[in-house]
Amino acid sequence: MDILIRDATIITQDRQRRILKGDILVRNNRIAGLGKKGGDKAEFTIDARNKLAIPGLINMHAHMAMSLFRGYGEGLPLERWLEEKVWPMEAKETPADAFIATQLALLEAIRSGTTAFNDMCIMGAKEIAKASDKAGVRSHVCQGILDLLPGRALDTELKTMERCAYPPGKLSSFGVAPHSAYTCSEELLIKAKEFATRRKLRIHTHAAETRKEVFDVQKKTGKRVMEYLDGLGLVGESSIFAHCGWVTKKEISTAGKKRLNVVHCPVSNLKLATGGICPITEFDREGANVCIGTDSAASNNSLNMLESVKMAALLQKHRYWKADILGAQRVLDFATLNGARALGVDCGRIEEGALADIVLLEKGPNMVPSHDIVSNVVYAANPSNVSDVIIDGRLVMENKEIKTMDEAAVIQEAEELAKEMEKR
Amino acid sequence: MDILIRDATIITQDRQRRILKGDILVRNNRIAGLGKKGGDKAEFTIDARNKLAIPGLINMHAHMAMSLFRGYGEGLPLERWLEEKVWPMEAKETPADAFIATQLALLEAIRSGTTAFNDMCIMGAKEIAKASDKAGVRSHVCQGILDLLPGRALDTELKTMERCAYPPGKLSSFGVAPHSAYTCSEELLIKAKEFATRRKLRIHTHAAETRKEVFDVQKKTGKRVMEYLDGLGLVGESSIFAHCGWVTKKEISTAGKKRLNVVHCPVSNLKLATGGICPITEFDREGANVCIGTDSAASNNSLNMLESVKMAALLQKHRYWKADILGAQRVLDFATLNGARALGVDCGRIEEGALADIVLLEKGPNMVPSHDIVSNVVYAANPSNVSDVIIDGRLVMENKEIKTMDEAAVIQEAEELAKEMEKR
Numbered sequence: 037m038d039i040l041i042r043d044a045t046i047i048t049q050d051r052q053r054r055i056l057k058g059d060i061l062v063r064n065n066r067i068a069g070l071g072k073k074g075g076d077k078a079e080f081t082i083d084a085r086n087k088l089a090i091p092g093l094i095n096m097h098a099h100m101a102m103s104l105f106r107g108y109g110e111g112l113p114l115e116r117w118l119e120e121k122v123w124p125m126e127a128k129e130t131p132a133d134a135f136i137a138t139q140l141a142l143l144e145a146i147r148s149g150t151t152a153f154n155d156m157c158i159m160g161a162k163e164i165a166k167a168s169d170k171a172g173v174r175s176h177v178c179q180g181i182l183d184l185l186p187g188r189a190l191d192t193e194l195k196t197m198e199r200c201a202y203p204p205g206k207l208s209s210f211g212v213a214p215h216s217a218y219t220c221s222e223e224l225l226i227k228a229k230e231f232a233t234r235r236k237l238r239i240h241t242h243a244a245e246t247r248k249e250v251f252d253v254q255k256k257t258g259k260r261v262m263e264y265l266d267g268l269g270l271v272g273e274s275s276i277f278a279h280c281g282w283v284t285k286k287e288i289s290t291a292g293k294k295r296l297n298v299v300h301c302p303v304s305n306l307k308l309a310t311g312g313i314c315p316i317t318e319f320d321r322e323g324a325n326v327c328i329g330t331d332s333a334a335s336n337n338s339l340n341m342l343e344s345v346k347m348a349a350l351l352q353k354h355r356y357w358k359a360d361i362l363g364a365q366r367v368l369d370f371a372t373l374n375g376a377r378a379l380g381v382d383c384g385r386i387e388e389g390a391l392a393d394i395v396l397l398e399k400g401p402n403m404v405p406s407h408d409i410v411s412n413v414v415y416a417a418n419p420s421n422v423s424d425v426i427i428d429g430r431l432v433m434e435n436k437e438i439k440t441m442d443e444a445a446v447i448q449e450a451e452e453l454a455k456e457m458e459k460r
Numbered sequence: 461m462d463i464l465i466r467d468a469t470i471i472t473q474d475r476q477r478r479i480l481k482g483d484i485l486v487r488n489n490r491i492a493g494l495g496k497k498g499g500d501k502a503e504f505t506i507d508a509r510n511k512l513a514i515p516g517l518i519n520m521h522a523h524m525a526m527s528l529f530r531g532y533g534e535g536l537p538l539e540r541w542l543e544e545k546v547w548p549m550e551a552k553e554t555p556a557d558a559f560i561a562t563q564l565a566l567l568e569a570i571r572s573g574t575t576a577f578n579d580m581c582i583m584g585a586k587e588i589a590k591a592s593d594k595a596g597v598r599s600h601v602c603q604g605i606l607d608l609l610p611g612r613a614l615d616t617e618l619k620t621m622e623r624c625a626y627p628p629g630k631l632s633s634f635g636v637a638p639h640s641a642y643t644c645s646e647e648l649l650i651k652a653k654e655f656a657t658r659r660k661l662r663i664h665t666h667a668a669e670t671r672k673e674v675f676d677v678q679k680k681t682g683k684r685v686m687e688y689l690d691g692l693g694l695v696g697e698s699s700i701f702a703h704c705g706w707v708t709k710k711e712i713s714t715a716g717k718k719r720l721n722v723v724h725c726p727v728s729n730l731k732l733a734t735g736g737i738c739p740i741t742e743f744d745r746e747g748a749n750v751c752i753g754t755d756s757a758a759s760n761n762s763l764n765m766l767e768s769v770k771m772a773a774l775l776q777k778h779r780y781w782k783a784d785i786l787g788a789q790r791v792l793d794f795a796t797l798n799g800a801r802a803l804g805v806d807c808g809r810i811e812e813g814a815l816a817d818i819v820l821l822e823k824g825p826n827m828v829p830s831h832d833i834v835s836n837v838v839y840a841a842n843p844s845n846v847s848d849v850i851i852d853g854r855l856v857m858e859n860k861e862i863k864t865m866d867e868a869a870v871i872q873e874a875e876e877l878a879k880e881m882e883k884r
Contacts, residue, residue, distance in 0.1 A: 104829055105831075106828070106829060106831065106836070106840060107829075107830075107831040107832035107833075107835040107836050107839070107840070108831040108832070109831075110787075110788060110831070110832045110835040111784055111787050111788070111835075112783075112784060113782075113783060113784045114783045114784075117783070140825050140828060141825075143824075143825035144824070144825040144826040147824065147825065147826070147844060148826075148842075303774065305778075306774035306775065306777055306778045307774055307777060307783065307839070308777075308783055309777040309778060309780070309781050309782055309783040309785075310781075311778070311781045333840075336839070337835065337836070337839040337840045338826055338839065338840045338842070339826070340826065340842060343767070343842070347771075350727065350730035350731055351730065353730060353731060353732075353733040354729075354730045354733060354735070356733070357733050357735045358537075358733055359536075359537060359538045359541070359731070359732055359733040360535055360536060360537045360538075361733075363534075363535045364534060364535070399871070400567075400568070400571065400871075401564050401565075401567035401568040401571065401867065401870070401871055401874075402568040402571070402572075402762055402763070402764065402843070404530070404564060404871050404874050404875050404878075405528055405530060405531075405874060405875050405877075405878030405879070406531075406875060406878075407529075407530065407531040407532040407533075407534070407878065407882075408531035408532070408534045409531075411531040411534040411535075411761065412530070412531050412761070415531070415731070415760070415761040415762065416530060416531070416757075416761045416762045418572075418762070418764060418767070418842050418843050418844065419826070419842050419843070419844040420571060420842065420843040420844040420846075422844075443825065446825070447823070447824075447825055447828050450825075450828050450829060451828050451829050451830060453829075454828075454829030454830075454831065455829070458831075
């Protein structure tokens with residue numbers, strides 16, 4: 037179906053970062069025309085006179101199947117929360133549960149302007165991708181592997197890994213996720229890298245999230261986390277490292293030189309009190325590809341990318357005691373252009389020829405006046421402004437109504453499943 | 461008009477912090493019944509089966525008339541932003557402009573679950589109160605005075621002060637706002653205190669927001685900000701101090717003993733890169749009355765209390781590197797019960813006899829599952845969940861439609877006014 041978005045204010049995210057007034061024509065799954073007025077006709081037209089069009093936000097670190105654990109075990113110290121609550125619940129989750137949990141997560145993601153996400157899961161990769169394909173949301177789903185926790189072993193993890201290179205779905209693709217430098221043996225990390233290279237897959241891992249991790253890795257290997265992973269060949273353009281909050285200038289420089297994809301998850305880092313704020317300003321300057329993520333609803337407790345984008349911008353100002361260290365435009369780049377680059381997908385911008393992943397934002401009272409439209413998106417927008425979402429040319433949400441899932445049914449199913457899981 | 465809210469999940473904020481399932485009957489401007497099922501009839505009924513009822517949030521530090529400066533001069537360093545952009549624009553604003561700016565701010569406030577606010581303005585106090593009364597939002601509006609900036613003098617500020625004890629409106633009351641310890645002379649601060657005591661008004665000021673302020677006050681007076689203001693009699697139950705980010709343990713103890721109202725504005729502090737995070741956990745423990753505020757749309761850039769509540773909780777975890785330092789329940793107390801206490805208004809809780817200031821939140825996908833409802837409100841809710849707002853027994857927003865203002869007209873007027881002001 038062709039879609040004509042009429043009279044929008046368009047934040048293009050093109051090379052010149054132009055802001056245009058006009059129409060966007062979506063044909064098949066791509067943007068076929070931009071900025072024209074009146075000329076084109078389409079089967080479906082959206083009146084966007086009071087709307088901003090932005091490229092869909094790309095959530096570069098999520099655990100969608102954990103949405104059922106939102107608020108579970110709240111208020112406990114971190115270790116007890118993980119050991120007594122989250123991990124036992126996670127161990128009970130089946131692939132069928134992951135399908136439902138992902139549907140719930142997708143509803144929230146769409147409603148906060150997200151059109152693509154990069155996931156890490158411990159099981160259910162196929163179901164997560166299936167739910168995403170069904171919902172019409174772009175996904176990159178990475179099978180988690182780890183052999184240093186009780187009940188885990190290298191050989192079984194390697195088998196899991198070998199199985200996870202599923203053929204891509206309509207909007208889904210797959211990657212491999214060695215969990216971290218402290219939960220994976222050196223051998224598993226090396227094998228994961230070899231496997232990823234052989235199968236042309238991306239690697240997705242957690243790195244330098246907590247001080248404890250830095251101490252432990254240093255004690256075991258004599259190296260800082262990024263140095264250690266670099267020594268094993270994992271730092272590079274096809275790797276996605278989440279967190280990177282506790283890094284040295286040398287590590288930042290290495291990440292920059294090797295064009296690593298670095299994902300900052302500001303809200304989750306604060307909620308888990310990890311202490312270190314990812315120095316995205318420095319990573320960006322050194323040449324790393326900085327992206328933004330929410331992490332899971334268990335540690336955020338939302339999947340609201342608009343919030344994470346704002347927090348990413350605010351925390352840099354706070355970290356350096358400098359209000360103008362990082363502009364709103366650059367942070368929006370991280371959440372759009374850079375996410376697309378990390379995933380190797382031709383989206384993240386509203387330009388002729390690009391894939392049509394577009395979010396429309398209503399100009400509610402919180403988006404007025406229009407002194408600086410990009411600043412309004414980064415600092416003032418919230419999910420109540422998200423009105424329409426188009427992904428791969430398909431209208432996934434129209435005027436705040438989700439078109440690709442039965443929202444009420446998913447919510448009820450998720451609510452009941454979460455209760456039932458507690459009793460398992 | 462009587463209003464019956466049926467079958468809600470009610471976060472009462474009563475002494476036992478009970479969560480009830482049932483009805484809320486609103487008669488005249490108070491809560492007349494709670495938790496009953498089916499019995500009562502009312503002229504107007506809201507089906508709240510899929511909704512949470514919470515006491516309205518109280519924004520304890522705002523500058524509503526600055527909403528027109530949202531995003532203006534974005535990206536400049538702090539001093540240049542103030543001197544070249546915000547102050548010149550503010551100087552151009554008339555009381556009539558403040559009325560429009562406040563209406564815009566009120567729309568945003570209502571849509572993010574706010575039912576009362578404490579304001580500081582440099583002019584237009586009557587218009588701000590008038591706009592609030594008209595919109596049906598509770599307000600406490602404080603006339604700002606300051607005599608240490610160019611163009612200001614003690615005698616004229618004292619005259620301004622004397623004029624500002626307007627008789628209260630339907631939902632509005634007035635206070636006096638000596639701007640800060642660094643912009644007011646000692647004599648003005650003393651006179652403001654005497655005036656407030658004589659007229660039984662509250663004092664609203666900025667305190668210990670930046671390091672520079674602390675250095676400057678210490679250089680001038682030999683004392684830390686809170687000590688200095690305490691020496692002048694300003695620290696007490698009828699004073700409201702915004703920010704308090706740079707304080708010593710001794711100052712926290714003084715504030716606690718004197719039951720000072722301390723307002724944390726986490727988002728604004730980050731955006732302006734003030735560096736210091738208000739130690740609300742310690743203030744609370746020592747006996748101060750901790751509240752939450754957004755500050756202005758020029759420095760936030762939103763008036764979204766749900767966001768500021770979440771950030772207040774997150775920043776404590778970050779400040780102390782301790783995930784369980786401050787529970788969601790206590791932070792919700794700050795934004796409801798404590799705000800009501802600071803303003804001396806019988807609201808902030810859903811109990812029989814209390815004023816009916818109630819917000820209904822839809823359980824969207826971001827509020828599911830219901831493992832911990834209070835945690836969901838604090839960490840997961842956003843303005844898209846706010847469906848109905850009742851203030852003083854009046855339905856101000858019904859099913860996301862504002863009933864007391866012409867929203868589209870206000871938005872258009874504000875947009876045009878902001879453009880016109882730039883050219884003045």
